Amino acid sequence: MAKIYLLDVTNRDGVQTSRICLSKLQKTMVNLYLSQMGVFQSEFGFPVTHHETNYLNANLALAKKGAFGSMRLSGWLRAIPSDVKLAFKLVPLIKHFNLSISTSDQMIKHKFRGKLDHASVIEEMASAVKLAKKMGAKSIGVNAEDASRTDIDYLISFSQAAKEAGADRLRYCDTLGFDSPITIYERVKKLAEAIHLPIEIHCHNDLGMVVANSVCGAAAANDAGEDAYINTCINGMGERAGNADLVAVILAIKFSSGTRDKYVLDKKVNLKLAWKICKYASYAFGIPIPINQPGVGTNAFAHESGIHADGALKDRRNYELYDFEDLGRGEPETVDTGRKITTGEYSGIKGFRNVYEKLEIKFHDDKEAAKILELVRYGNVHNQKSLTESELMFIAKYPEIARKIMSVTP
Numbered sequence: 001m002a003k004i005y006l007l008d009v010t011n012r013d014g015v016q017t018s019r020i021c022l023s024k025l026q027k028t029m030v031n032l033y034l035s036q037m038g039v040f041q042s043e044f045g046f047p048v049t050h051h052e053t054n055y056l057n058a059n060l061a062l063a064k065k066g067a068f069g070s071m072r073l074s075g076w077l078r079a080i081p082s083d084v085k086l087a088f089k090l091v092p093l094i095k096h097f098n099l100s101i102s103t104s105d106q107m108i109k110h111k112f113r114g115k116l117d118h119a120s121v122i123e124e125m126a127s128a129v130k131l132a133k134k135m136g137a138k139s140i141g142v143n144a145e146d147a148s149r150t151d152i153d154y155l156i157s158f159s160q161a162a163k164e165a166g167a168d169r170l171r172y173c174d175t176l177g178f179d180s181p182i183t184i185y186e187r188v189k190k191l192a193e194a195i196h197l198p199i200e201i202h203c204h205n206d207l208g209m210v211v212a213n214s215v216c217g218a219a220a221a222n223d224a225g226e227d228a229y230i231n232t233c234i235n236g237m238g239e240r241a242g243n244a245d246l247v248a249v250i251l252a253i254k255f256s257s258g259t260r261d262k263y264v265l266d267k268k269v270n271l272k273l274a275w276k277i278c279k280y281a282s283y284a285f286g287i288p289i290p291i292n293q294p295g296v297g298t299n300a301f302a303h304e305s306g307i308h309a310d311g312a313l314k315d316r317r318n319y320e321l322y323d324f325e326d327l328g329r330g331e332p333e334t335v336d337t338g339r340k341i342t343t344g345e346y347s348g349i350k351g352f353r354n355v356y357e358k359l360e361i362k363f364h365d366d367k368e369a370a371k372i373l374e375l376v377r378y379g380n381v382h383n384q385k386s387l388t389e390s391e392l393m394f395i396a397k398y399p400e401i402a403r404k405i406m407s408v409t410p
């Protein structure tokens with residue numbers, strides 16, 4: 001039976017967004033949280049962008065050590081042979097890719113402006129896919145940018161050519177959020193039935209329909225007998241109005257009347273991590289979680305008006321579709337209101353030791369402690385905010401990899 005998998009693009013679409021930044025250490029933590037959450041694949045960055053090189057290679061080294069379990073790390077490239085060549089030169093161990101090219105009349109005419117036409121878009125994409133496979137790519141998704149505004153017959157020809165060149169998945173990009181749940185269902189169904197390839201659903205929220213479109217697109221692929229990979233971002237970040245929110249997508253598939261008994265979400269997905277990952281991303285982005293955010297917003301389980309409060313207290317199912325415990329909520333969070341020692345760019349060894357003792361991490365000797373302290377100081381320089389407990393633990397566990405991640409030399 002066809003299933004729905006999650007392919008998170010926070011570390012690519014999320015961070016390429018205006019005013020949204022993550023440090024390389026924060027991107028690494030996002031990968032770790034995503035793997036704990038059972039996400040199938042993290043699109044972890046841009047292999048031809050030089051300031052990503054150390055981060056990407058270091059994260060592939062972490063993957064080799066088993067830090068991400070079975071989660072795949074994949075790079076985003078333009079579907080052109082020169083990008084493929086450069087990617088393997090800069091990030092030799094990379095194995096998974098998405099190769100992207102625009103397919104709509106709008107973009108072919110007004111973006112490429114005569115440099116490429118419909119036929120040469122297919123040729124360029126096919127030669128990039130073939131080269132990537134030849135150079136050692138294990139899996140390739142081909143992205144049809146602006147697929148929702150692409151003539152469906154051309155989209156099918158493009159996708160067939162991608163499959164013949166060796167692509168493993170086709171990414172249907174609703175780049176501008178132009179689809180509605182009904183149109184994306186119809187178009188993806190037709191596409192999946194014609195090409196018999198797993199489909200990635202990549203949607204944007206410009207018209208406020210991103211989660212509904214993502215789920216309906218995935219349902220269409222499954223109904224055509226093909227696996228679906230929904231592209232998500234933590235807290236719904238992403239270009240302009242954002243991508244499909246990771247947690248809302250999981251909730252929609254698991255609890256909606258239209259999907260819960262009909263479609264199968266990857267069994268590895270662990271919603272219990274939701275609270276932790278959303279809180280971390282919010283802190284790292286420096287962007288609060290909206291009060292009315294599905295599942296993780298402050299009001300997601302709050303009741304005040306008489307009838308609602310009374311109903312929720314009598315039986316939570318009166319006014320709650322799912323339980324806060326399902327999202328890893330409900331544990332008290334303690335905040336020190338007295339003396340608190342923190343670590344920072346200018347910390348010394350005594351305060352540093354105090355912080356790590358509270359995390360129950362011990363060092364073999366003073367030399368090791370001094371080395372980790374130095375890295376923690378750099379971590380603060382790198383993030384420009386206090387490190388979280390998970391970041392402090394990461395640095396202590398993988399000091400040499402952390403050093404590489406934080407090395408950004410212009």
Ligand SMILES: [Zn+2]
Pocket residue numbers: 013175202204238239
């Ligand atoms: Zn996008």
